[in-house]
Amino acid sequence: MSDTPDIIYTKVDEAPELASHSLLPIISSFAKAADIDVELRNISLAGRVLSQFPDYLTDDQKVSDDLAWLGEIVKKPGANVIKLPNISASVPQLVATIKELQGQGYALPDYPYEPSTDEEKDVRARYDTVKGSAVNPVLREGNSDRRAAKAVKNYAMANPHRMGDWSSDSKTHVASMPGDDFYANETSATISADQTGGAKIVFTAEDGTETVLKDGLSYDEGTVVDATYMSAATLRDFIRKEIDSMEPGVLFSVHLKATMMKVSDPIIFGHFVAVYLEDFISKHGDKLKELGWNPNSGLGDLENRIKGDATLEADYKSVMDAQPPMYMVDSDKGISNLHVSSDVIIDASMPAVIKAGGIGWGPDGEPAPTKCCIPDNCYAPVYDETIEYFKQTGKLDVTTCGAVSNVGLMAQKAEEYGSHPTTFEIPAKGKVEIVLDNGGVLHSHNVDAGDIWRSATAKKAPILDWIQLGIDRTKATGKAAFWLDENRAHDAELIAYVKPVLAEQGIDIPIMAPREATRFTLETMRDGEDCVTITGNVLRDYLTDLFPILELGTSAKMLSIVKLMNGGGLFETGAGGSAPKHVQQLMEENHLRWDSLGEFCALGESFKFLADAQSKASAQVLGEAVEAATQKVLENGNSPERKVGQNDNRTSHYWFARYWAEALAAQSDDAKLAEHFKPVAAAMAEKEAQIIEELMADQGKAVDLGGYYHGDEEKTYAVMRPSATLNAIVD
Numbered sequence: 019m020s021d022t023p024d025i026i027y028t029k030v031d032e033a034p035e036l037a038s039h040s041l042l043p044i045i046s047s048f049a050k051a052a053d054i055d056v057e058l059r060n061i062s063l064a065g066r067v068l069s070q071f072p073d074y075l076t077d078d079q080k081v082s083d084d085l086a087w088l089g090e091i092v093k094k095p096g097a098n099v100i101k102l103p104n105i106s107a108s109v110p111q112l113v114a115t116i117k118e119l120q121g122q123g124y125a126l127p128d129y130p131y132e133p134s135t136d137e138e139k140d141v142r143a144r145y146d147t148v149k150g151s152a153v154n155p156v157l158r159e160g161n162s163d164r165r166a167a168k169a170v171k172n173y174a175m176a177n178p179h180r181m182g183d184w185s186s187d188s189k190t191h192v193a194s195m196p197g198d199d200f201y202a203n204e205t206s207a208t209i210s211a212d213q214t215g216g217a218k219i220v221f222t223a224e225d226g227t228e229t230v231l232k233d234g235l236s237y238d239e240g241t242v243v244d245a246t247y248m249s250a251a252t253l254r255d256f257i258r259k260e261i262d263s264m265e266p267g268v269l270f271s272v273h274l275k276a277t278m279m280k281v282s283d284p285i286i287f288g289h290f291v292a293v294y295l296e297d298f299i300s301k302h303g304d305k306l307k308e309l310g311w312n313p314n315s316g317l318g319d320l321e322n323r324i325k326g327d328a329t330l331e332a333d334y335k336s337v338m339d340a341q342p343p344m345y346m347v348d349s350d351k352g353i354s355n356l357h358v359s360s361d362v363i364i365d366a367s368m369p370a371v372i373k374a375g376g377i378g379w380g381p382d383g384e385p386a387p388t389k390c391c392i393p394d395n396c397y398a399p400v401y402d403e404t405i406e407y408f409k410q411t412g413k414l415d416v417t418t419c420g421a422v423s424n425v426g427l428m429a430q431k432a433e434e435y436g437s438h439p440t441t442f443e444i445p446a447k448g449k450v451e452i453v454l455d456n457g458g459v460l461h462s463h464n465v466d467a468g469d470i471w472r473s474a475t476a477k478k479a480p481i482l483d484w485i486q487l488g489i490d491r492t493k494a495t496g497k498a499a500f501w502l503d504e505n506r507a508h509d510a511e512l513i514a515y516v517k518p519v520l521a522e523q524g525i526d527i528p529i530m531a532p533r534e535a536t537r538f539t540l541e542t543m544r545d546g547e548d549c550v551t552i553t554g555n556v557l558r559d560y561l562t563d564l565f566p567i568l569e570l571g572t573s574a575k576m577l578s579i580v581k582l583m584n585g586g587g588l589f590e591t592g593a594g595g596s597a598p599k600h601v602q603q604l605m606e607e608n609h610l611r612w613d614s615l616g617e618f619c620a621l622g623e624s625f626k627f628l629a630d631a632q633s634k635a636s637a638q639v640l641g642e643a644v645e646a647a648t649q650k651v652l653e654n655g656n657s658p659e660r661k662v663g664q665n666d667n668r669t670s671h672y673w674f675a676r677y678w679a680e681a682l683a684a685q686s687d688d689a690k691l692a693e694h695f696k697p698v699a700a701a702m703a704e705k706e707a708q709i710i711e712e713l714m715a716d717q718g719k720a721v722d723l724g725g726y727y728h729g730d731e732e733k734t735y736a737v738m739r740p741s742a743t744l745n746a747i748v749d
């Protein structure tokens with residue numbers, strides 16, 4: 019293992035990992051021709067699980083903790099990491115991974131749902147480090163710049179994807195709490211010189227008993243520290259009222275981010291499940307407890323646990339039948355919105371409803387308008403305003419609309435996405451305080467049993483870096499806005515940072531609350547103008563799915579650059595996920611519709627970054643040739659299509675490799691590389707028909723990968739590299 023490899027590629031999960039089995043051999047081989055080493059590091063869910071349990075495994079089963087290693091690398095100036103999307107696991111996904119690995123002979127302990135012994139508590143703590151968004155916050159030591167490459171945007175405008183029509187009387191709408199949520203209860207402060215140093219979070223019950231919820235916190239000067247809570251009682255009243263006021267023909271849904279907000283949002287999800295099933299739970303509460311069911315784990319887990327108990331099954335069915343129909347994650351498979359919290363991913367689900375024209379799918383498999391519950395008012399106005407806007411103006415014209423890019427405050431676990439260790443479900447009525455070592459109380463809230471209290475921070479250096487990146491991208495783009503709400507406590511502290519910098523640099527960028535900024539951005543893009551959204555961490559996540567899904571059909575095609583605070587580069591491939599549906603299709607009919615455009619874009623940037631960082635001209639040549647190849651894949655229609663028998667991921671990689679080799683052979687900046695790639699390009703062209711035939715030959719048949727979370731490498735390569743002719747040229 020070298021100290022800092024030239025380029026680090028990441029081993030992940032599901033569709034992007036399958037794609038890597040075909041693409042990475044091509045990348046490694048091409049890079050080697052320029053003496054660039056590309057090393058692979060494992061951040062997959064299965065890899066992360068195995069890395070936590072060396073003491074349970076045989077020597078040859080042990081795997082290194084690559085995530086921890088990468089967490090150090092991204093703090094070095096030479097870091098150059100290509101990061102593919104990985105699974106952010108819910109408990110059911112984690113349990114399925116453990117089961118699969120146990121079946122493969124790894125003697126891992128079971129996941130302890132209710133740990134009681136010391137050993138169980140230790141096992142549970144280790145599994146918890148793997149859960150939820152465990153990877154991205156570790157690697158994201160920089161702020162984020164997400165946009166569509168020009169070629170990608172032009173292609174989307176020339177080849178518009180399908181968009182559903184909006185009607186002005188659509189019943190689709192957003193519902194949020196009337197107050198007492200994170201938005202309303204937030205307090206925020208910027209740490210002054212006399213407040214720096216240690217701090218703790220203390221809960222004081224009504225009888226005066228103190229419990230330290232978290233000790234050992236430490237704040238630097240200039241850090242923005244927030245604290246807030248959501249009232250469980252108000253949340254439950256809100257859910258009940260929304261269920262009771264459902265209009266016929268409308269689907270019920272909740273949209274959260276249980277993966278990223280891995281402590282708070284599964285609890286909120288659990289309240290939805292509990293209220294939806296209130297009658298059932300009040301009748302069978304004891305029995306359900308005995309079966310080990312917790313509402314936070316959803317209806318999927320409930321259905322498994324009551325299987326075979328005729329009374330429970332019948333009562334469950336009648337309670338479900340009496341409730342309003344639910345918005346489905348997968349109506350074919352009967353997977354509802356309340357099945358498992360990891361399926362409730364607001365950044366993906368809300369854009370899908372909006373792109374379809376305000377449509378979700380019901381239990382009967384039919385499209386219908388949807389009530390979208392987004393309890394908290396911090397970001398719900400973005401979706402509410404978007405829906406109202408499209409009701410008023412009709413669907414977006416993809417062929418003429420401008421490009422919306424994002425600059426997001428993300429570095430060093432900024433804002434809510436770094437709040438997991440400081441989020442608590444409150445045990446009883448009392449008071450939560452952040453107590454500073456200097457004796458002062460930074461924040462204080464009166465809370466009730468069940469309330470969800472949390473604190474988040476944003477550090478000074480990342481904030482200043484983010485403001486500058488926002489200014490730079492605004493200058494390169496044209497229009498922009500800072501999405502900050504002067505009436506929200508946290509945002510007011512950020513505005514106090516933003517305004518002096520804008521004044522000092524003599525640049526006028528509007529500062530708008532999320533609702534206003536949403537309208538401004540939608541109007542700007544509809545006018546055909548490009549626009550930058552300069553946002554905090556949560557809106558970075560939400561908007562880089564929302565706008566790309568409207569503009570490009572998917573966020574997988576985004577260019578996602580993270581300029582690391584210490585000088586390195588992290589290149590994320592796309593802004594979307596790992597497309598489980600695509601894996602299913604591959605297993606059933608050997609067609610992989612995953613588009614690697616995000617990987618191509620990240621690869622080009624990574625080579626160009628390497629060229630700058632190490633003054634390596636050949637890397638620049640490789641990077642420019644990647645861009646030329648990407649453009650040709652798009653222009654010539656070589657991207658994957660949806661159906662078996664059509665182009666898929668593997669054929670698109672052949673075309674990408676061929677165009678890449680052709681561009682390298684044709685350039686004159688590096689004669690050695692040109693000579694190397696001339697025969698490669700010629701061989702790929704000459705053998706075109708044979709290669710395509712070999713790549714397509716087995717489409718339509720089911721394939722065996724030897725595992726879902728931890729596939730067999732040999733089997734996966736056999737499926738993903740079926741052309742001996744192409745392999746011979748590449749290798």
Ligand SMILES: NC(=O)C1=CN([C@@H]2O[C@H](COP(=O)(O)OP(=O)(O)OC[C@H]3O[C@@H](n4cnc5c(N)ncnc54)[C@H](OP(=O)(O)O)[C@@H]3O)[C@@H](O)[C@H]2O)C=CC1
Binds near residue numbers: 154363599614
């Ligand atoms: N950066 C990261 O590490 C991220 C990880 N995730 C993780 O990904 C998993 C799945 O997330 P989910 O919300 O279902 O979203 P996905 O983005 O994986 O999938 C949603 C749909 O988007 C389309 N899509 C996504 N990527 C591509 C692509 N490269 N080419 C073509 N179409 C694509 C597909 O539509 P269709 O089926 O119509 O073809 C797909 O079914 C979760 O475990 C989540 O935690 C999510 C976001 C970011």
Ligand SMILES: O=C(O)CCC(=O)C(=O)O
Binds near residue numbers: 155277
């Ligand atoms: O880390 C995750 O769970 C998801 C990340 C994500 O959706 C994003 O960064 O856009």
Ligand SMILES: [Mg+2]
Binds near residue numbers: 365559560563593594
């Ligand atoms: Mg996202």
